Amino acid sequence: SQTIHQWPATLVQPVGSPLSLECTVEGTSNPNLYWYRQAAGRGLQLLFYSVGIGQISSEVPQNLSASRPQDRQFILSSKKLLLSDSGFYLCAWSRFPGQAYNEQFFGPGTRLTVL
Amino acid sequence: QKEVEQDPGPLSVPEGAIVSLNCTYSNSAFQYFMWYRQYSRKGPELLMYTYSSGNKEDGRFTAQVDKSSKYISLFIRDSQPSDSATYLCAGRDNTDKLIFGTGTRLQVFP
Numbered sequence: 001s002q003t004i005h006q007w008p009a010t011l012v013q014p015v016g017s018p019l020s021l022e023c024t025v026e027g028t029s030n031p032n033l034y035w036y037r038q039a040a041g042r043g044l045q046l047l048f049y050s051v052g053i054g055q056i057s058s059e060v061p062q063n064l065s066a067s068r069p070q071d072r073q074f075i076l077s078s079k080k081l082l083l084s085d086s087g088f089y090l091c092a093w094s095r096f097p098g099q100a101y102n103e104q105f106f107g108p109g110t111r112l113t114v115l
Numbered sequence: 116q117k118e119v120e121q122d123p124g125p126l127s128v129p130e131g132a133i134v135s136l137n138c139t140y141s142n143s144a145f146q147y148f149m150w151y152r153q154y155s156r157k158g159p160e161l162l163m164y165t166y167s168s169g170n171k172e173d174g175r176f177t178a179q180v181d182k183s184s185k186y187i188s189l190f191i192r193d194s195q196p197s198d199s200a201t202y203l204c205a206g207r208d209n210t211d212k213l214i215f216g217t218g219t220r221l222q223v224f225p
Contacts, residue, residue: 032211041123041217042217043119043203043215043217043218044159044203044205044215045215046212046213046214049211049212059212090158090159092158097211098211100147100166101164102207102211103149103161104161104213106151106158106160107158108157108158109156109157109158
């Protein structure tokens with residue numbers, strides 16, 4: 001069976017500090033991978049998605065970046081955090097990219113608080 | 116205008132009630148529609164996945180899509196306290212990107 005892991009589960013960081021969130025998927029190969037942010041009172045906002053190793057598409061201009069160094073590993077980074085980066089970060093994967101039925105499976109999330 | 120609009124609630128109902136959750140969308144290219152359930156501090160999980168207009172039933176849950184009015188609904192019959200969660204609707208065109216609403220928080224009290 002497939003599982004998706006995210007860490008850390010919670011993180012408190014000062015403004016201006018760097019960020020690295022990691023997501024890994026087990027039990028599948030060549031999935032599409034996604035990073036979302038969920039801020040209070042707002043829906044899930046797609047930040048990045050990846051269709052393969054080294055292939056990253058950015059949906060929202062910001063001070064965040066993403067990388068996919070391995071097939072089932074997706075990393076979200078920032079060089080200098082802003083207060084507005086606080087939120088619940090969710091990683092997701094899908095196994096039938098480009099097909100009509102293409103469910104996205106979400107990880108447990110990382111709650112980031114920037115102070 | 117947001118692509119997917121959803122009343123944030125909270126919606127509070129007694130156990131056993133029929134719940135109606137609704138979303139409107141503006142993107143005519145949406146072909147697929149989803150409802151996700153998200154418990155507090157957890158990742159969302161898929162409840163219903165529908166294509167185009169029509170109804171789809173799964174146990175106590177019924178999803179309804181009306182593309183002519185750009186309106187999607189989720190009905191929950193015989194609601195239970197365990198249904199208390201935030202319900203997110205989402206639309207998708209022929210790409211793999213989902214556009215989510217803000218979510219409606221549902222509380223079912225015993």
